[in-house]
Amino acid sequence: MSELRALYQEVILDHYRSPRNFGPMPDATSKAEGYNPLCGDRVTVYVRLDGDEVAQVGFEGSGCAISTASASLMTEIVRGKTLEDAEEIRERFHSLLTSGDECPDCEGLGKLEVLSGVRDYPVRIKCATLAWHALHAALAEEPEPVSTE
Numbered sequence: 001m002s003e004l005r006a007l008y009q010e011v012i013l014d015h016y017r018s019p020r021n022f023g024p025m026p027d028a029t030s031k032a033e034g035y036n037p038l039c040g041d042r043v044t045v046y047v048r049l050d051g052d053e054v055a056q057v058g059f060e061g062s063g064c065a066i067s068t069a070s071a072s073l074m075t076e077i078v079r080g081k082t083l084e085d086a087e088e089i090r091e092r093f094h095s096l097l098t099s100g101d102e103c104p105d106c107e108g109l110g111k112l113e114v115l116s117g118v119r120d121y122p123v124r125i126k127c128a129t130l131a132w133h134a135l136h137a138a139l140a141e142e143p144e145p146v147s148t149e
């Protein structure tokens with residue numbers, strides 16, 4: 001395992017053990033649930049919108065290290081962004097997980113890059129994208145639960 005991989009692994013485990021912005025959000029303006037039946041990951045993503053700004057974002061649920069770390073990192077990176085920027089980050093994150101090493105879209109994703117190794121494990125991609133699907137539903141204010149299947 002390269003040093004970079006080891007560092008990435010450490011960040012993922014840290015977010016898994018101490019997820020950020022975890023717990024119910026009573027003042028959320030929207031929420032959406034996600035379920036990944038392949039792995040059993042469940043997540044509820046909460047957002048509080050202020051105009052077109054994502055003023056706060058949080059989540060709760062239970063899942064594997066990848067799904068929890070991805071949700072935790074998501075809350076940190078999306079908070080304070082506009083709806084448009086949040087959607088753009090979501091799309092670029094998806095490219096990061098599905099493209100090869102050449103991914104010009106993936107520049108500047110910051111800490112989300114720790115999840116880039118997931119691309120070597122296609123089954124885990126759904127773990128990594130679950131919270132983001134739920135975020136998309138919450139931002140679109142679609143009340144339907146989302147499933148990765």
Ligand code: ZN
Pocket residue numbers: 036039040041063064065066067126127
């Ligand atoms: Zn999972």
